[in-house]
Amino acid sequence: MRYSYQRRTCAIARAKMFPKGTKRKFSDSREEPVAGGEDVNQSSLAAVRMLSSYSLQRQSLLDMSLIKLQLCHMLVEPNLCRSVLIANTVRQIQEEMTQDGTWQIMTQALSAANAAAQCSADRLVATEVLCRQTEAAQGEQVPKPFPVVGSEGCPAEEVLEEEEEAAAAEVGMTMSTVSPQAPTSYLPGTFGMDPCWEEEETGEDDDDDDEEEEEDSEECGSGSEGEERERDSLVEDTRTAEQVFGTFEIKNPAPSPDPALEELFSDVDASYYDLDTVLTGMQSVPKMGPYDLLESLSSHGPSPLSSSTSCRSDLNELDHIMEIIVGS
Amino acid sequence: VRHEKGCKTQDSADIISTVEFNHSGELLATGDKGGRVVIFQQELESKNQPQCRGEYNVYSTFQSHEPEFDYLKSLEIEEKINKIRWLPQKNAAQFLLSTNDKTIKLWKISERDKRPEGYNLKEEDGRYRDPTTVTTLRVPVFQPMDLMVEASPRRVFANAHTYHINSISVNSDCETYLSADDLRINLWNLEITDRSFNIVDIKPVNMEELTEVITAAEFHPNQCNTFVYSSSKGTIRLCDMRASALCDQHSKLFEEPEDPSNRSFFSEIISSISDVKFSHSGRYMMTRDYLSVKIWDLNMESRPVETYQVHEYLRSKLCSLYENDCIFDKFECCWNGNDSVVMTGSYNNFFRMFDRGYRQDVTLEASRESSKPRSVLKPRKVCTGGKRKKDEISVDSLDFNKKILHTAWHPQDNIIAVATTNNLYIFQDKL
Numbered sequence: 001m002r003y004s005y006q007r008r009t010c011a012i013a014r015a016k017m018f019p020k021g022t023k024r025k026f027s028d029s030r031e032e033p034v035a036g037g038e039d040v041n042q043s044s045l046a047a048v049r050m051l052s053s054y055s056l057q058r059q060s061l062l063d064m065s066l067i068k069l070q071l072c073h074m075l076v077e078p079n080l081c082r083s084v085l086i087a088n089t090v091r092q093i094q095e096e097m098t099q100d101g102t103w104q105i106m107t108q109a110l111s112a113a114n115a116a117a118q119c120s121a122d123r124l125v126a127t128e129v130l131c132r133q134t135e136a137a138q139g140e141q142v143p144k145p146f147p148v149v150g151s152e153g154c155p156a157e158e159v160l161e162e163e164e165e166a167a168a169a170e171v172g173m174t175m176s177t178v179s180p181q182a183p184t185s186y187l188p189g190t191f192g193m194d195p196c197w198e199e200e201e202t203g204e205d206d207d208d209d210d211e212e213e214e215e216d217s218e219e220c221g222s223g224s225e226g227e228e229r230e231r232d233s234l235v236e237d238t239r240t241a242e243q244v245f246g247t248f249e250i251k252n253p254a255p256s257p258d259p260a261l262e263e264l265f266s267d268v269d270a271s272y273y274d275l276d277t278v279l280t281g282m283q284s285v286p287k288m289g290p291y292d293l294l295e296s297l298s299s300h301g302p303s304p305l306s307s308s309t310s311c312r313s314d315l316n317e318l319d320h321i322m323e324i325i326v327g328s
Numbered sequence: 329v330r331h332e333k334g335c336k337t338q339d340s341a342d343i344i345s346t347v348e349f350n351h352s353g354e355l356l357a358t359g360d361k362g363g364r365v366v367i368f369q370q371e372l373e374s375k376n377q378p379q380c381r382g383e384y385n386v387y388s389t390f391q392s393h394e395p396e397f398d399y400l401k402s403l404e405i406e407e408k409i410n411k412i413r414w415l416p417q418k419n420a421a422q423f424l425l426s427t428n429d430k431t432i433k434l435w436k437i438s439e440r441d442k443r444p445e446g447y448n449l450k451e452e453d454g455r456y457r458d459p460t461t462v463t464t465l466r467v468p469v470f471q472p473m474d475l476m477v478e479a480s481p482r483r484v485f486a487n488a489h490t491y492h493i494n495s496i497s498v499n500s501d502c503e504t505y506l507s508a509d510d511l512r513i514n515l516w517n518l519e520i521t522d523r524s525f526n527i528v529d530i531k532p533v534n535m536e537e538l539t540e541v542i543t544a545a546e547f548h549p550n551q552c553n554t555f556v557y558s559s560s561k562g563t564i565r566l567c568d569m570r571a572s573a574l575c576d577q578h579s580k581l582f583e584e585p586e587d588p589s590n591r592s593f594f595s596e597i598i599s600s601i602s603d604v605k606f607s608h609s610g611r612y613m614m615t616r617d618y619l620s621v622k623i624w625d626l627n628m629e630s631r632p633v634e635t636y637q638v639h640e641y642l643r644s645k646l647c648s649l650y651e652n653d654c655i656f657d658k659f660e661c662c663w664n665g666n667d668s669v670v671m672t673g674s675y676n677n678f679f680r681m682f683d684r685g686y687r688q689d690v691t692l693e694a695s696r697e698s699s700k701p702r703s704v705l706k707p708r709k710v711c712t713g714g715k716r717k718k719d720e721i722s723v724d725s726l727d728f729n730k731k732i733l734h735t736a737w738h739p740q741d742n743i744i745a746v747a748t749t750n751n752l753y754i755f756q757d758k759l
Contacts, residue, residue: 061593064651077403077429080491080510081541081560082656085597088539092593 043105055102062093344747346734350414350422353738356384356745357424358752359409363393365426365479367437368754384754388437390479393428405430411496413505415518423482425505429492432507434483434518440476444468488514488524495545501552508545508557511538515569527575528557528567543601543658550610558615562599566626582624584631594646594655602658607667608739614670616661619643621672621682636682636689639674641712641723654728665740673732676721677748678708694732694746694753705755 068086097103342360349356356368369387396405407428415423421438446468449457491509498505506527507514513528528545532538541560548554553569565578586595598618606613612633615622619640622632638659642649649655654675661672673679674691682689691708711720734747742757 058593061647061650068653076406077401077492079656081543081600082653084538084541085560085600085656088596089593092596 058093058097062090062097065090065093343749344734344752345408346410346412347736347745347747347752348412348414348424349736349738349745350424351416351739353740353743355387355414355422356736356754357412357414358745358747359392359412359426361406361408363391363395363407363409363428365390365392365409365412365424365435367477368752388477388479390435392426392433392435393431396430410493413496413498415498416502418502425496425498427493427496427507430486430489432485432493432496432516433481434485435479436482437477437479440478441473442470443473445471483518483521485516485521485524488516494543495557497545497547497555499547499552500550504552506545506547506555508542510541513542513545513555513557513575525573527569527573529574529576544604546604546606546613548610549606549608556604556606556613558601558604560600561596562601562617564601564604564613564615564624580626580629582629582632584622590643592646594650597650597655598646603660605661605663607663608665609667612667614661614663616659616672618655618657618659621661621670623670623684634684636670636680638672638680639678639710641710645723649728652728654731657731658733659731660734662735662737664737664742671735671737671744673735673746675728675731676726677730677732678710679732679735679746694748694751694755695730696751 065086069083069090094103342362342364344358344360346359347356348358354370356370358366358368360366365388366386367388368384370384371382373382392409393407395407397403398405405428409426409428411425411427413425415425415434417423421436424435424437426433426435445452446466448462448465448468449459451457485507489507489509489512491511493507493509495508496505497508502518504515504517507516507524508528511529511531512526514524515527516524528542530540530542539561543558543560545555545557548556554566555569556564556566558564562583564582566580566582567575568579569575571577571579586599601615601617603616604613611626613624613626615624615632616638619642620638621636623634623636625633646655659673661670663670668685669681669683671679671681677693677695678691679694680689680691691710692705693708709717709720710726711717711722716722730748732746732748736745738744744755746753746755
């Protein structure tokens with residue numbers, strides 16, 4: 001109810017934002033994965049919601065928050081207060097999206113698309129310390145899975161094209177080190193979400209990659225031990241918190257959602273929120289200022305979205321980045 | 329509008345992380361990210377410049393904390409000094425507590441300006457004399473020497489905090505103090521380092537259910553049984569230690585109902601309280617959240633009695649500030665000596681003062697460019713929209729790297745210490 005004003009204005013803005021062709025394409029693709037039995041009105045209504053700038057903004061915020069939760073400080077424990085606040089924000093967004101049905105529709109669409117597609121993508125695994133290049137990243141099983149994001153791989157790419165999923169792209173987040181080293185490994189170094197003006201971070205990013213890798217393998221070992229101990233020891237509580245707030249795992253597409261879903265996103269196959277999805281979104285260069293889109297999210301005013309052309313060129317870049325990461 | 333004089337600037341290689349005057353105001357301690365403590369001492373008033381109170385010069389520098397490595401978690405423990413609190417002076421020496429994320433230390437700072445000379449068995453340079461050459465005995469005599477300031481660690485209070493310590497507060501009984509981390513508050517006796525009492529514990533059984541953390545805590549200035557702690561959800565709890573050993577049940581809960589018209593996804597984050605300070609009188613307390621400073625009457629829990637907007641123009645920028653993490657910046661706040669003015673920092677090296685009596689506020693800037701020593705500070709203004717007047721700064725040109733998180737006010741005089749990222753500014757009121 002509280003966002004009804006914003007939705008009305010967004011609906012008006014939507015008509016101007018997207019030329020008919022694009023909109024139809026989006027709607028068409030939306031209808032495919034939603035298998036028969038769905039009311040056409042409902043799916044196009046959902047499509048409308050998807051297109052609304054508020055939804056996209058909310059999406060960006062969610063993606064940004066998930067990335068923030070996963071970013072780690074290599075050597076120092078993350079700030080618990082910050083993690084808790086970000087996690088609460090994610091919960092709020094998820095609750096709202098669940099209430100208006102957006103969450104279920106999107107995740108259904110994605111899981112259906114995944115199931116339909118064949119994918120031999122290598123496993124992309126992010127342990128609780130995302131930015132490390134560990135053995136886990138090479139395909140090892142992490143003992144305690146936190147499938148906040150479910151299965152994902154190549155198919156997401158295709159789904160992305162269909163959807164105006166450039167929400168993440170619109171955010172225009174900058175990444176300081178984005179250097180895919182190995183196809184199956186995640187990016188070492190920070191994602192640059194820490195403001196680039198923070199003196200300690202930027203200077204060290206390039207220099208410490210080698211050191212970080214060394215410490216990664218140490219950390220990996222102690223990490224799995226830590227998980228075993230965490231039920232017992234008081235000392236391990238912070239690691240549990242890290243797991244809760246900072247562990248995401250992306251596996252090969254599974255026919256059904258992973259049963260051990262983390263409570264935070266417990267009723268959802270959140271494959272939509274893969275790291276690689278968000279990651280590729282972040283790769284694209286924004287056509288407008290990075291903050292413009294999301295500024296209005298909290299100001300409850302009508303917000304101009306960038307033109308659809310920028311969405312499309314961003315999506316082409318998404319393809320490219322996906323290839324690099326997946327290693328096809 | 330208050331006129332200030334820039335009196336002294338000091339360069340510090342490391343980022344200043346805490347600033348605190350002692351109880352007389354003669355000493356000013358700063359802690360930095362490198363674990364060092366630098367103490368400044370106010371010079372006695374000079375006859376040449378009776379208008380200007382003494383300047384602050386470096387009195388003592390010492391390394392309080394070193395970086396440590398937690399082998400269990402494979403994580404570093406930062407040596408950054410989170411807080412310094414002075415003990416009331418009891419004898420010639422000064423004592424302060426300094427803490428990093430995990431360990432609190434009690435430091436003794438003492439002066440030495442005499443030394444004994446004329447030993448029987450030692451030469452003046454310290455070499456031992458051959459006892460057979462000693463033919464007469466004399467009593468060593470104290471001779472003046474150059475002033476030496478020594479800092480020595482007297483107590484180390486370690487291994488009591490699983491999470492990061494954000495606050496320490498000395499009790500008015502001068503025997504105990506509290507230390508607070510994200511989920512727990514411990515009570516210590518200053519003499520005893522191997523034991524502490526846990527007085528608040530908000531850790532849920534299942535960490536996945538964690539939604540709220542402790543952000544600050546402080547003892548009441550007069551009532552030794554009373555303390556408050558603030559949370560990331562914008563609440564303040566007042567606890568009475570006489571009620572029970574574990575103060576999980578608060579005596580009072582201070583919370584302002586949310587303004588529904590301002591609701592956004594960032595509402596909770598900006599309501600998170602970054603600092604709580606009792607007034608000197610003990611009747612009020614002040615809290616700082618991201619956009620405002622609130623004064624609470626301890627007798628009224630339902631809402632604050634005064635609210636001051638620090639930088640309301642940032643409300644429309646919250647998403648950007650969330651993206652670059654500035655929204656998580658923890659600003660501190662402080663009272664002046666007679667509780668009539670409160671002060672807090674902002675961005676662009678601005679800091680704000682709010683006069684509670686005259687209902688006036690002013691924005692000032694701490695930077696070398698804008699204030700030469702001995703010059704009067706010029707009030708600044710941020711232009712929020714429309715036509716920008718001359719001398720105004722538009723919101724978009726604010727430098728969010730330049731943040732003033734730590735400020736301190738002399739306990740009696742109108743002398744303030746303001747810490748920018750690397751520099752400490754000390755301003756005095758022009759008489």
